[in-house]
Amino acid sequence: MANAQPPGRGRQKPERARRTVLQGLIYWTLVLGVWGLIFVVAFFAVFAVGLPDTSKLYEVKRQPSISYLDQSGGLIAVRGSQYAPPADLDRLPPYVPKAFVAIEDRWYYWHFGFNPWGIARSQIYNMQHKGEGGPLRGGSTITQQLARNLFLTANQNYRRKAQELILAVWLEAKFSKKQILELYLNRVYFGAGAYGIEAASQRYFSKPAAQLTLGESALLAGIMKGPSRYSPAGEDGRAARRGALVLQEMLRANFITRAEYDAAMRAKVRVNPVLANQRAQYFTDWVDGQVRAIVGEPTEDLVVETTLDLSLQASAEKALAAGVAAAKSQGVEQGALVSIDGRGRVRAYVGGTNYLQTQFDRATMARRQAGSAFKPFVYLAAMEAGRTPETPVVDEPLRIGTWEPRNYTGEYLGPITVRTALAQSVNTVAARLANEVGTANVAATARRLGISSPIQLDPSMALGAVEVSPLEMAQAYAPFSNGGFLARAYAITRIRTPSGQVRYEHGVDEAPRAQVIGQPALAEMVSMMRGVVTGGTGARANIPGYDLAGKTGTTSDYRDAWFVGYTGGFVTAVWVGKDDNKPMKRVTGGAAPAGIWRDYMTAALPRLQRLKTGIPGGDYVPPPPEDDGPIDQIIDGVTGFFRGDRNEPPPSEFEDRPPARARDRDRRQQDPPF
Numbered sequence: 001m002a003n004a005q006p007p008g009r010g011r012q013k014p015e016r017a018r019r020t021v022l023q024g025l026i027y028w029t030l031v032l033g034v035w036g037l038i039f040v041v042a043f044f045a046v047f048a049v050g051l052p053d054t055s056k057l058y059e060v061k062r063q064p065s066i067s068y069l070d071q072s073g074g075l076i077a078v079r080g081s082q083y084a085p086p087a088d089l090d091r092l093p094p095y096v097p098k099a100f101v102a103i104e105d106r107w108y109y110w111h112f113g114f115n116p117w118g119i120a121r122s123q124i125y126n127m128q129h130k131g132e133g134g135p136l137r138g139g140s141t142i143t144q145q146l147a148r149n150l151f152l153t154a155n156q157n158y159r160r161k162a163q164e165l166i167l168a169v170w171l172e173a174k175f176s177k178k179q180i181l182e183l184y185l186n187r188v189y190f191g192a193g194a195y196g197i198e199a200a201s202q203r204y205f206s207k208p209a210a211q212l213t214l215g216e217s218a219l220l221a222g223i224m225k226g227p228s229r230y231s232p233a234g235e236d237g238r239a240a241r242r243g244a245l246v247l248q249e250m251l252r253a254n255f256i257t258r259a260e261y262d263a264a265m266r267a268k269v270r271v272n273p274v275l276a277n278q279r280a281q282y283f284t285d286w287v288d289g290q291v292r293a294i295v296g297e298p299t300e301d302l303v304v305e306t307t308l309d310l311s312l313q314a315s316a317e318k319a320l321a322a323g324v325a326a327a328k329s330q331g332v333e334q335g336a337l338v339s340i341d342g343r344g345r346v347r348a349y350v351g352g353t354n355y356l357q358t359q360f361d362r363a364t365m366a367r368r369q370a371g372s373a374f375k376p377f378v379y380l381a382a383m384e385a386g387r388t389p390e391t392p393v394v395d396e397p398l399r400i401g402t403w404e405p406r407n408y409t410g411e412y413l414g415p416i417t418v419r420t421a422l423a424q425s426v427n428t429v430a431a432r433l434a435n436e437v438g439t440a441n442v443a444a445t446a447r448r449l450g451i452s453s454p455i456q457l458d459p460s461m462a463l464g465a466v467e468v469s470p471l472e473m474a475q476a477y478a479p480f481s482n483g484g485f486l487a488r489a490y491a492i493t494r495i496r497t498p499s500g501q502v503r504y505e506h507g508v509d510e511a512p513r514a515q516v517i518g519q520p521a522l523a524e525m526v527s528m529m530r531g532v533v534t535g536g537t538g539a540r541a542n543i544p545g546y547d548l549a550g551k552t553g554t555t556s557d558y559r560d561a562w563f564v565g566y567t568g569g570f571v572t573a574v575w576v577g578k579d580d581n582k583p584m585k586r587v588t589g590g591a592a593p594a595g596i597w598r599d600y601m602t603a604a605l606p607r608l609q610r611l612k613t614g615i616p617g618g619d620y621v622p623p624p625p626e627d628d629g630p631i632d633q634i635i636d637g638v639t640g641f642f643r644g645d646r647n648e649p650p651p652s653e654f655e656d657r658p659p660a661r662a663r664d665r666d667r668r669q670q671d672p673p674f
Contacts, residue, residue: 064080064298064299064300064301064302065080065193065301065302066078066080066291066301066303066304067301067302067303068280068284068288069303069305069306070280070308070309070310071305071306071308071309071493072309072310073305074310076279076284076308077284078192078193079193079284079288080193080298080301084196084198084199084202085198086182086186086196086198087182087186087196087197087198087209087210089178089185091210092185092209093212093214095214095217095255095260096197096209096212097181097185098250098253098255098256099214099217099220099221099246099250099255100142100181100221101253101255102250102252103221103224103225103245103246103249103250104141104142105141105142105143106249107141108142108143108177108181109177111143112169112172113141113143113165113170113172141168142181142184143168143172143180143184144164144165144168145184145224146171146180146184146187146188147164147168147170147171148164149187149188150167150183185197186198189227190204190220190227191223191227191228191231192204192227192231192233197209200220201216201220204216204219204232204233204271204272205269205270205271205272206272213264213267213269214247214256214260214267215243215264215265215267215269216269218246218264219239219242219243219246221243221246222239222242222243223239225242230242232269232271233271233272247264247265248261279310279314279317280308280310280349281355281359282349282350282351282355282359282361282363283306283308283313283349283351283491285359285361286349286351286361286363286364287304287306287492290491290492291304291492291495295504300497301498302495302498302503303495303496303497303498304492304494304495305492305493305494305496306346306491307346307347307490307491308346308349308491309348309607311607312339312347312607313347313348313349315348315600315604315607316337316349316350317350318603319337319596319603320335320336320337320574320596320600321353321354323593323595323599324353324576324596327587327591327592329585330584330585330586330587330591330592331558331583332576332577332587332592333577333578333579334352334353334576334577334578335350335352335353335574335577336351336352336362336363336366336574337350337363337572337573337596337600338350338363338473338474338489338573339572339573339600340471340474340475340487340489340570340571341487341569341571342478342481342482342485342487342570343482344475344478344487344489344490345489345490345493346471346489347570348600348604349471351364351365360579362470362579363469363471364470364471365469366469366575367468368467368468368555368559368575368577368581369464369465369467369468369555369556369559369560370464370466370468370473370553370560370562371463371464371553371554371555371561371589372425372430372464372552372553372554372562372589373464373473373551373552373553373562373563373589374461374462374463375422375430375463376422376477376480376529376551377442377445377446377449377451377476378430378437378442379418379422379430380449380517380521380525381433381434381437381441381442381445382418382436382437383520383521383524383525384521385436385437387418387433388418389417389419389524389527389528390417391418392415392416393415393416393417393429393432394414394415394429395407395412395413395414395415395416395421395426395428395429397412397428398431398432400431401459403431403458403460405427405430405431405459405460405462405463406427406428407426407428408425408554408588413426418433418528419528422528422529422531422532422551423528423532423536424537425532425536425537425551425552430463431462431463434459434462435462439457439458439459439461439462440457442461443457443461446466446476449475449476449478449479449486449516449517450472450475450476450478450487450488450489451466451468451473453466453468453469454466454467464553470573470574470575471489473562473573473575474489474571474573475487475489477564477571477573479517480517480525480526480549480566480571481549481567481568481569481570481571482569483515483522484516484519484522485513485514485515486513486516487513492504492506493505493506494506526549529550530547530548530549532549532550532552533548533550533565536552537552537588537590538550538552538563538565538594539590539594540590540591540594540595541565541590541594541597541601542598543602546567546605547567547568548565548566548567549565549567550566551563551564551565551589552590553593554587554588554589554590557583558584558585558586558588559577559578559581559582559583559584560576560577561587561588561591561592561593562574562589563589563590563593563596565601567601570604570608572600572601574593574600575593576596
């Protein structure tokens with residue numbers, strides 16, 4: 001009995017029954033389900049905090065669009081955002097939505113807002129390619145993209161991604177697949193300021209979305225990967241390859257037949273030429289800043305009517321690009337060109353050779369030394385002080401204080417006339433004249449004509465040691481071309497709403513233009529500057545059959561080269577050089593700039609002639625003023641020069657060159673050969 005054990009002691013525990021495989025599967029499914037539910041609840045509890053208000057689903061918030069028109073109403077560019085009326089999915093060709101599903105979300109009709117396998121694949125890819133600098137994959141479905149576009153920002157972080165997933169599930173629960181796809185197509189950004197398939201179709205192809213072809217639909221679907229990187233306007237090669245990939249994916253998904261695929265691959269897609277050419281983008285940037293300065297930050301869509309002539313603009317861009325390319329071996333890397341008429345209306349404006357490569361605008365933002373292109377202001381001050389084109393001067397070594405100007409050729413011509421000195425751009429004579437009339441008077445003359453940049457008064461200013469912009473130079477030469485009147489350059493004619501409400505109009509309550517050059521100084525300057533083109537340093541700019549005048553400019557060490565020329569109320573300034581201000585290889589104003597000017601004006605002058613003979617938008621030179629003096633002091637409406645000058649018939653700008661004046665013939669007989 002002593003060794004008796006208490007009841008139950010020593011008794012072995014009953015063996016626990018083993019679960020069957022099915023029971024184990026059910027058990028762990030329940031366990032994982034519970035933990036999954038806990039995770040989902042916690043996930044929503046953490047990331048649902050701070051979700052945006054979804055009640056504003058159908059509100060469209062955007063930056064208003066600004067449409068820029070040329071002087072005849074042609075579309076130059078559109079800046080800002082553009083929405084169009086939402087497209088009805090049932091009215092679109094069936095291949096339009098299929099293109100987006102094929103390339104963006106093949107499993108769109110099968111998932112509930114997100115694709116776990118797609119997310120996993122993207123994360124694996126991103127980890128494998130971490131640090132390579134290439135684009136990362138997001139794995140977002142169409143529903144997630146819509147959620148991001150409607151409610152979230154583009155910030156790349158896990159909280160935003162989690163909120164995107166929550167909102168995608170909410171969208172799937174609230175809307176049908178068709179409604180979600182329709183919302184997506186109508187709200188997603190397609191680049192070029194276009195939001196929604198309708199606006200994109202109008203912007204890129206100038207047609208309603210209901211008329212999109214299969215190839216055009218593939219290009220638009222391809223944009224989704226990167227609106228700027230795959231834009232058919234600026235990146236046509238990359239966009240075409242992406243569009244071909246979209247077509248391949250549509251074929252793989254059996255969304256299109258082989259015959260449809262082959263036909264789409266053969267068909268040529270034409271992009272809106274305004275976008276494809278990227279024309280006048282420097283001009284649009286320049287004007288865009290002025291619009292916002294005038295009306296403030298736009299709160300409604302605006303239409304800006306400008307002075308630009310797209311035909312002249314095309315000729316200007318072509319001439320500048322070709323001229324800079326031709327002089328590349330001489331170190332020319334960039335250039336700018338500006339044309340204005342006698343009223344100051346900017347007709348062509350090119351701030352560089354390739355806007356897609358650099359948006360720095362050399363037409364107004366760059367300040368470069370004017371070189372000898374500044375000399376007309378020196379000579380005008382001298383004419384107003386009593387000199388004439390036939391005043392004798394001596395080209396010889398000169399010393400003003402410690403400064404000794406030197407001629408470009410290194411030689412001296414001896415006794416010559418003022419006319420010859422300007423035609424041959426003699427430095428010593430310009431420096432002597434500026435010293436005699438006073439550099440302060442020269443600076444005042446330049447400012448009176450339109451130079452607004454600071455002008456230093458030491459003797460070297462006579463040779464163009466003044467930093468100016470091409471637009472400034474064109475503006476300051478305008479009085480030589482239009483009868484002596486100030487012509488402040490401007491580009492905006494009117495700002496209005498699409499419905500026609502005027503927000504701004506140029507010239508309203510504007511004071512009459514001031515006359516800044518009188519006679520006989522104006523006629524004398526025109527005569528001398530003609531000589532620059534007919535037989536001086538600007539001879540390369542000469543165009544047979546037209547009455548032209550102008551001046552070359554070359555700075556020290558060949559850092560800048562200019563030609564500024566005009567004919568009858570139409571001025572064009574050309575500059576070439578390097579952005580880093582390094583020297584070119586002996587490039588002068590009479591070389592590349594004069595050649596660019598000639599090539600552009602050769603194309604522009606017939607256009608201007610047609611405009612003067614009745615083509616709409618043609619009044620490109622100022623009309624004769626009504627009360628500015630006797631008949632021999634009235635501006636000729638065609639040439640811009642004064643009628644009755646020395647009792648000579650007014651020359652016609654668009655006819656053969658008029659006979660030279662008698663005093664010009666005499667001068668040619670006496671002057672040494674050029």
